[in-house]
Amino acid sequence: MSARRGAGVALFVIPALLGACSEEERAAAAPAAPAAVASASGTLDLELRDSLEIGLELLEDGSLRARVRAPRGFAVAADGAELSGVGRLVELRESEGTLYTARFSGAPVGGGPCGAEPVSLALSLHRRGDNAFVAGSLTPYCGADRWHGRPARTPLRLTGELPALAAPR
Amino acid sequence: MSPPHRAPLGLAGAALVASALASSPAAAQEKFALAVFHFNAQYVAGGTLGFTLLPDPELDLDDPTTEDRIVTESLDPVLELYERHPSWGVDIEMQAYLLDVLGERHPAVLDRLRRMAKSGQLDVVSFHYSDQLFIAYPEEDWLRSQALAAETFARWDVPLGRSVFCQEGQAGRGLAARMVTAGYRTLMWPKNLLSYQRSEFDTDPFPLYRLGDAWMVPGGRSMDVTAGSTNISVRWTFMDDGELLATNDMNPYFPELFRHDPASVAAYEAEVAALEADGYVVSTVDDYVTHLETRITPREAPPLLDGTWQPGSTRAVAKWLGGKGLWPEERDAHVRSLDAAARRELVAAETAATAAGLDARERLDSAWRLLFLAEVSDASGINPFRGEMEYGLAHATEALRIASDTLAEAREALGLAGLAVDPESDAVTLATGADPLRGAAVAEAPLAIEVHAGDRATDTSWELVATGHHRVAIRFGAGDERQLWVGFPGDAAAPLVTTLALADSTPVSFDRAGFDFEEFWMALPVGLLSVGTDRFVIKDQATAHLAARIERGSGDVVFEDQTAPIGETATWVFHVFEGSAVDAVALAGRVNSHRRIER
Incomplete structure (x- = not known):
């Protein structure tokens, strides 16, 4: 999927860039990123015949960090690029479900439904009870920082097994 | 009973009246030929991609391509057929979403449909935005879906017909009051859903019933009856998936076979022409009912349960709510329960957004639309393959996400650590951890x-x-x-x-x-x-x-x-x-x- 800009990308790019700085410079340059308290990763089916690598981290501030990468971007993201973004883990106690969400800011994709506009993508995954099976979508919207409205295309279907988030070892 | 509104009779209606006058006053023999073509852009919700075991570029069609085939191979040939016979009335049923497909990708077909609808020849029948299993959900979902359907018809400048036929032939007595409020007049209740519940509909057929303040006609039931001094003869020449008529009974699951077959259209055209030659007025259902209400005394519809059009083979609505089909990936309880969880979140998000003063109308409307698509019947029946099941789950989770994001924003705006949202009382308060439905x-x-x-x-x-x-x-x-x-x-x-x-x-x-x-x-x-x-x-x-x-x-x-x-x-x-x-x-x-x- 596409290389993209936005808040999510900083989580992954900034640490690499800061590698050349001293500890003091690093501390002055950016606040400490919240640490992950639990994580899970796996590979899901994307639109039935393709795949998507996914990593989720529950951060100590309660937010959820998500990274996804798919060999095929379906004209709403560049093929093979990594997307990262922040969202939430929501316990749906009344229905014994869990919702994982994230927002990604994507770049324009030539020949895609959004033309020269950037593509905003939303991740939504639902787990029923304590099952490993999750299902949901990666839904593209045309425009920067726009995660609702008429999707740019039919939501991309995601299914597969993803373990429950566990404390990192 | 007063119909909610009355449009001028169209061409078919004018022909109908002329025929009736010609045959009066003595024991008039009045003949009608009716047809309802049920078109469904979500026939293969999500497209045929993944339907076959192995990938095949010819068969793995995405959602828009599958929808486009439905338009070009089946809908447009039916419109062309009726365009050749301007005196023939017909009902074309579709979810309003299909109008969006036409407007965005098939403007010439939309022009044809609009022109014929405005002339009165053709009634475009639509009761829901998506082909959703609306009888399985609280009424708010349909109310919002129908409002979007009406807005969609207005946006594309297509007159919305007064007759009602629904996806899977869904019908119920509770529709009547809603129909009248929304400007509809006549429910086509599928004949098999009538006779499965009460055999009198088989043994003593009748053409027109009162259903509250609306009319009900037994959809698909041809009959010859005498009512007063009038002999009514009605023939239903078509009441089925519209996709099948012009394609020699092939359906969109098989894109290699789902092709316009002119011979099939010609055979049907000849059948209807023969009826016309025999004195039948080829009419819309609305014109037919307009005529009936002046000629016969309608019966009161008896008590009936909600259901779908083939209750014998689908075990009523069970096929969509737990009944297995052909494919092992089906998971009805999961699909339908997730829809319910998503709508629950959306209803709460509406309440919370109002309480927090958020400008969330556009985003919540977009989530409702996704929910309507998620509630499509084909995600859990009759024989949903994996792609259709996942179409339902994908749309439902995205609707759920937007609702959940809105709740989170409301929580932040209200400065509360946790929200307790009660849509019944419109109360939004600090969460307590207590659930009034637990004990x-x-x-x-x-x-x-x-x-x-x-x-x-x-x-x-x-x-x-x-x-x-x-x-x-x-x-x-x-x-x-x-x-x-x-x-x-x-x-x-x-x-x-x-x-x-x-x-x-x-x-x-x-x-x-x-x-x-x-x-x-x-x-x-x-x-x-x-x-x-x-x-x-x-x-x-x-x-x-x-x-x-x-x-x-x-x-x-x-x-x-x-x-x-x-x-x-x-x-x-x-x-x-x-x-x-x-x-x-x-x-x-x-x-x-x-x-x-x-x-």
Whole structure:
């Protein structure tokens, strides 16, 4: 999927860039990123015949960090690029479900439904009870920082097994 | 009865009147040929991609391509056929979403449709934005869906017909009042859904019934009847999936075969032309009813349950709510319960956004639209393949996400650590961790339920929520058994009390002996069904949205899922309530229509 800009990308790019700085410079340059308290990763089916690598981290501030990468971007993201973004883990106690969400800011994709506009993508995954099976979508919207409205295309279907988030070892 | 509004008769109507005058005044023989073409852009929701075991570029069509084929191979040839016969009236039924497809990608076809609709030759019939299983959900979903459908018709400048036919032939008595309010007039109730419940519709057919303040005609039932001094002869020349007529009965699941076949169209054209030559007026249903109401005294429609058009082969609505189809990936309870969870979140998000003063109208409307698409019947029946099932799940989770994001934003705007949102009272307060629909565990069950789980371990736990109100959770462990069910004992002598689709607040009582079926399956739009006198079971739709099987000779009720995924657990929740029907309906609303949640 596409290389993209936005808040999510900083989580992954900034640490690499800061590698050349001293500890003091690093501390002055950016606040400490919240640490992950639990994580899970796996590979899901994307639109039935393709795949998507996914990593989720529950951060100590309660937010959820998500990274996804798919060999095929379906004209709403560049093929093979990594997307990262922040969202939430929501316990749906009344229905014994869990919702994982994230927002990604994507770049324009030539020949895609959004033309020269950037593509905003939303991740939504639902787990029923304590099952490993999750299902949901990666839904593209045309425009920067726009995660609702008429999707740019039919939501991309995601299914597969993803373990429950566990404390990192 | 006064119809809600009356449009001028179209060309077909004018021909109809001319024919009628020619044959009066003595025992007039009045002949009508009717047709309803049911088109569905979501025939293969999500497209045929993945339908075959191995990838094949010719067969792996995405959603828009599959929709486009439906337009070019089947819809447009039917429109062309009728365009060649301007005096022939016809009903073209579609979800409003298909108008969006036409407007965005097939403007010439839309122009043709619009032109014919405006001339009065063709009625475009549409009752929902998406081909959703609306009789299985609280009325708010349909109200919002129909509003979007009406807006869509206005946006594309296509007159919305006054007749009603629905996806899967869904019909119910509760539709009548909603129809009149929304400007519709006549419900085409599928003939098999009539005769399955009451054989009198077979043995003593009649062309026109009163259904509250609306009309009902037995859809698809050809008949010759004498009413007063009028002999009515009606022939239904088509009432089926519109996709099949112009393609030699092929359907969009098989794109290599789903092609416009001019010979099929010509054969049908010849059949209708022969009827016309025999004196039949080829009419829209609306013009036909306009004529009937001046000629005959309609009958009152008897008590009828909600259902779908082929109850014999689909076990009423069971095929979409737990009944298995051909493909192993089907997971009905999961699909339908996730829809219920998403709509629950959306209803709460509406309340929270208002309380927080958020400008969330556009985003919530977009989430509702996704929910309508998620509720498409094909995601759980008749034979959903994996792609259709995942289409439902994908749309539902995205609707859920938007609602959840809105709740989070409201929480931040209100400065609360956690939200308690009660859509029933519009109250948004600080979360307490308490759930008014939970109670203290009790060892003694108020009634003996039966649980079938095959090789799966089960755990049944009862809670006392309030006097006369219990909650029961049945946990099914992982296993290989796909057929799970829970039975609640009832009383055959007690009336059947429930609510009907699009009439959530009104309990309705039925005498079982008045029906001719041995068993029937009910969708329960707010989850409510009686099990004995003044005792009710309410399914929690967000955990166990399954059809309720009833029997004419028994009061027992069974909820069954034949599609439970192998190796996965499930928890089903029901409420058992003892009290009045009015109070039971109110509780069902709190469980399924406007659930209090904390986030």
